[in-house]
Amino acid sequence: MNTMQSSAQAATAARRGIVIEGRDVGKSFGGGSVIALEGASFSVKAGSFVSLVGPSGCGKSTLLRLIAGLIDRTSGQLTVHGRDVKGPHSDVGMMFQRATLLEWRTAIENVLLPVELQRTVTAADRARATELLAMVGLKDFAFSFPSQLSGGMQQRVALARLLQTGADILLLDEPFGALDEFTRERLNIELMRIVGEVGATTLFVTHNILEAIFLADEVMVMTPRPGRLARMVHVPFARPRTPELTLTPEFNALVAEVRDILGTH
Amino acid sequence: MHEPRDFLFWPARVLPHLALLVALLGLWEWAVASGSVDTIMVPRPSAIMAAIFELYVTKGSIYQHFFITLAEAVFGFLIGAGVAIALAVSSSLSENFERYVSPYAVVLNVTPGIALTPIIIAWFGYGMGSKIALAAVICFFPIFVNTLTGLRQTDPDREELFRSFGASRRQVFTQLRVPAALPLMFAGLKIGLTTALIGAVVAEFAQATAGVGVLMSRFSFALDMASSLATLLSMTLIGLLLFYTMEFLDDRVVFWRRDARMSAVSRARARAWASGAEK
Ligand SMILES: Nc1ncnc2c1ncn2[C@@H]1O[C@H](COP(=O)(O)OP(=O)(O)OP(=O)(O)O)[C@@H](O)[C@H]1O
Ligand SMILES: [Mg+2]
Numbered sequence: 001m002n003t004m005q006s007s008a009q010a011a012t013a014a015r016r017g018i019v020i021e022g023r024d025v026g027k028s029f030g031g032g033s034v035i036a037l038e039g040a041s042f043s044v045k046a047g048s049f050v051s052l053v054g055p056s057g058c059g060k061s062t063l064l065r066l067i068a069g070l071i072d073r074t075s076g077q078l079t080v081h082g083r084d085v086k087g088p089h090s091d092v093g094m095m096f097q098r099a100t101l102l103e104w105r106t107a108i109e110n111v112l113l114p115v116e117l118q119r120t121v122t123a124a125d126r127a128r129a130t131e132l133l134a135m136v137g138l139k140d141f142a143f144s145f146p147s148q149l150s151g152g153m154q155q156r157v158a159l160a161r162l163l164q165t166g167a168d169i170l171l172l173d174e175p176f177g178a179l180d181e182f183t184r185e186r187l188n189i190e191l192m193r194i195v196g197e198v199g200a201t202t203l204f205v206t207h208n209i210l211e212a213i214f215l216a217d218e219v220m221v222m223t224p225r226p227g228r229l230a231r232m233v234h235v236p237f238a239r240p241r242t243p244e245l246t247l248t249p250e251f252n253a254l255v256a257e258v259r260d261i262l263g264t265h
Numbered sequence: 266m267h268e269p270r271d272f273l274f275w276p277a278r279v280l281p282h283l284a285l286l287v288a289l290l291g292l293w294e295w296a297v298a299s300g301s302v303d304t305i306m307v308p309r310p311s312a313i314m315a316a317i318f319e320l321y322v323t324k325g326s327i328y329q330h331f332f333i334t335l336a337e338a339v340f341g342f343l344i345g346a347g348v349a350i351a352l353a354v355s356s357s358l359s360e361n362f363e364r365y366v367s368p369y370a371v372v373l374n375v376t377p378g379i380a381l382t383p384i385i386i387a388w389f390g391y392g393m394g395s396k397i398a399l400a401a402v403i404c405f406f407p408i409f410v411n412t413l414t415g416l417r418q419t420d421p422d423r424e425e426l427f428r429s430f431g432a433s434r435r436q437v438f439t440q441l442r443v444p445a446a447l448p449l450m451f452a453g454l455k456i457g458l459t460t461a462l463i464g465a466v467v468a469e470f471a472q473a474t475a476g477v478g479v480l481m482s483r484f485s486f487a488l489d490m491a492s493s494l495a496t497l498l499s500m501t502l503i504g505l506l507l508f509y510t511m512e513f514l515d516d517r518v519v520f521w522r523r524d525a526r527m528s529a530v531s532r533a534r535a536r537a538w539a540s541g542a543e544k
Contacts, residue, residue, distance in 0.1 A: 068429050094429045100422045104444050104521045106534050114430040117440070126542070143535040145527050165430065 019169060019201050020044040020067060024076035027062050032074075036062040040076070040229045042220060044201060049192070051212035052205045053258065054222030054230075060205045064171045067203070068092045080169065093167035097174045099154035101146040107157045108133060108142040114165040125164075132160040135194060152176075152183040159191070163198060170195065170202045177207065185243070188215055196239065209262075210246055213254050221261045230261050308491035316495035327477070331499050334465055334476040337393050338507065341400020342461035346454060349405045353412035357442070363413075370409055378403030378464065382471045391472050400464035404457035411453025415446030448522055451515045458507045466500060477503070 025040040037059035044050055052060045065071045066078060069088045078085045080092065093114075101110045111129040115121050133142050136156040146154055155175060162170060175191075176184040192215055195202050206212050212219050219233040235254065237245060245251055290310045296302050297309045308316075320327040352370075356363035382399060389395035419442075427437045469478025477499045484493035520526040 065425070070425055070428055088428050088431060090431060092429065094426060096422045096426070098422055100420070100426050102423075102441070102444065104447075106531060108538070109534070113440075117427070117430045117432045117436055123542075126538075143531045143538070145521055145531060147521065148527065148531070 017046045018043045019046045020078075020080050020203075021082075022067075022076065022078045025063075025066060025073050025078050026075035027059070027066060027071065028074050037066070038228055042229055042232065044203065044218075047199055047201055048217040049195060049202045049204065049215055050218045050220055051216035052203060052220045052222065053207070053209055053212045054262070055224045056207075058222045058224050058228075060222060061173050064094070064173055064203060064205065067169075068094055068171055070094075090165070091167055092169040092171050093162040093165040094171045095155075095158050095162045095173065095175045097177045099146065099151070099158045101154055101157055101161075103146045106143045106145055107138060107149065107160075110146070110157055111161045111164050113161060129160070129164055132163050133157075135163075135197070136160045137190070152179050152187060155179065155187065159194070163194070163200075168200050170200050172202065172204045174205050174207065184211075189243075191215070192239070192241070209255055209258050213251065213258065214241065214243075214246055219258060221258055223262070233258055233261070305488055306490060308494065312491040313494050316489075316491040317498060320492065320495050327480070327496065327499055330475055330477045330480045330496075331503065333393065334396075334462075334469065334478065334500070335503050335506070337396035337465035337468075337476065338400055338458075338462040338503065340393075341397040341464060342404050342458050344397065345401035345404040345461060346408050346457055348401070349408035349453075349457070350412055350450070353409050353416060356413055357416035358438070370406065373402070374406045374410075378406075379467050382468055386468065386472045391474055396465045396468040396473065396476065399468040400461040403464040404461040407456040407460060408450075408453040411456075412446060412450045415449030415453075416442055418445060418449075420445070448519045451511075451519055455508075455511045455515065458511050459504065462500070462504055462507060 021043045023041050025037065026035070027037045028035045040059075040063060052063065054060055062071070066073050067080065067085065069085045069092075072086070080089065083089075101107075102113065105113065108126075108129050111132060112121055112125060115125045130139075130142065133139055136159050138153060138156050138160070141149060141153065146157070149157065159175070172191075176187050179187065188211060191204075204212075204215060213233075213235055216235050219235060221230045221233060222228065223230045233254065237251070294310050297304055297307060352366055356366055378399070381402060385398050385402070386395045389398050423441060424437060427441055432440070465476070466478040469476040470482055473479040477496055481493050481496040481500075484490070484496060516523055516526055520530045
């Protein structure tokens with residue numbers, strides 16, 4: 001692809017407010033023997049919250065890792081901010097089901113890790129880290145070590161660390177999947193608030209259809225192997241949303257629609 | 266952790282142990298005195314006490330040997346650990362390197378290290394050199410294996426996370442792999458240090474001019490069992506000294522595995538952060 005063409009593409013994408021665009025993206029492992037993802041075409045608008053749902057093994061994590069540039073696609077086109085994705089880049093930050101904190105670093109040192117790996121930490125970085133820990137509700141735990149924190153608190157630290165990268169695209173792979181239901185619900189609501197405050201574009205993988213719809217502007221529904229994108233379902237509800245939303249008939253109509261696509265009635 | 270007031274009750278915890286020890290020694294003394302055990306082969310506890318008093322207090326002749334053996338074990342350990350860690354790090358960085366090194370490491374492990382004693386004495390002589398060499402050789406393996414196992418543990422999620430932060434391979438190694446390997450590495454170092462002492466003492470038993478090992482065999486040949494056992498006590502002391510030094514280092518370095526230490530480090534980091542913010 002020559003530069004003129006790609007800068008033209010970047011300009012068009014920016015005009016339409018699209019930050020991630022995939023066309024026929026495919027990924028196979030083992031020289032083509034395992035097809036993890038096939039023909040995925042989609043676009044994600046700036047600042048939107050997109051949930052990914054689909055059965056286990058349908059390629060959700062694979063799609064996130066492709067977008068992050070951690071693995072290379074085997075077919076199709078994939079751009080972030082209009083630029084071709086090749087290799088890890090600083091536009092995205094990732095978060096996993098496990099908090100993946102470094103247990104020899106305090107909470108705040110963990111939050112500063114992404115900065116430390118890039119350059120010398122400044123007073124501004126430290127101030128930002130303190131602010132982010134306060135934002136995730138851990139102001140008083142800045143100097144606790146991960147093993148002194150509960151699972152939910154560890155995920156909050158991981159979220160603060162993700163925000164410290166300054167990335168405007170957040171890729172969350174079942175971030176609260178290992179937590180109990182109460183903690184997960186609370187964190188989901190806080191996540192919506194924080195992501196709104198920061199104005200980031202978010203891709204959120206989950207197994208829970210209710211959660212997917214409750215949080216998102218768009219739900220990307222994926223079908224079983226070989227992973228394909230079945231549909232994008234638009235979620236029209238206004239924000240801020242409260243848990244009561246899940247009791248309304250409109251909400252449940254959407255749940256039924258997604259279940260239909262997945263064939264899990 | 267003990268409550269502070271536990272301190273007041275320590276006699277209550279210690280007394281039963283002391284009572285048992287005194288009872289055992291009393292039984293031993295009585296058995297020997299009553300003639301049912303040979304006094305030459307098994308000396309009375311009181312005779313051992315007298316020998317200890319002579320060796321450690323009145324003559325003080327043990328100390329020269331004590332420090333020689335201690336030095337042999339420590340230097341042997343430092344050399345063995347240095348080589349083991351260097352080889353483990355290289356092996357973890359290069360699969361080719363590991364392919365060439367590991368057969369030798371395995372051969373060295375299955376060969377009883379102690380069996381090398383005559384060869385090592387022939388090579389390095391009767392002095393401290395051969396003791397240091399044997400200590401180094403036999404403490405090598407546990408340190409090598411533990412360090413390599415620690416460095417090889419990989420956590421795909423964390424490595425991916427580091428890559429997404431744009432970390433270099435070097436940063437992944439120094440900031441992720443090495444700290445994650447420290448607990449296992451220290452477990453290896455603890456075993457290694459004890460093993461190094463065994464190496465030094467065995468080499469002394471075989472051929473030596475000084476050290477607690479040679480002192481002990483001389484007393485035994487002279488059938489002075491009380492002094493021999495009194496010398497054994499010095500090996501116990503060296504062992505304890507080495508063990509607690511290592512425990513102390515482990516506690517400092519791998520602090521995140523110890524709850525009590527973790528709180529202390531956490532407070533220290535909070536203070537450091539506060540003083541950094543003032544500047
Ligand atoms: N590194 C790899 N090598 C080989 N196959 C892989 C690899 N990574 C993923 N796969 C395969 O690709 C398919 C999709 O995997 P992926 O992890 O993306 O699924 P997922 O939708 O995230 O599943 P889950 O909901 O269980 O997390 C699976 O069949 C998986 O076995
Ligand atoms: Mg997954």
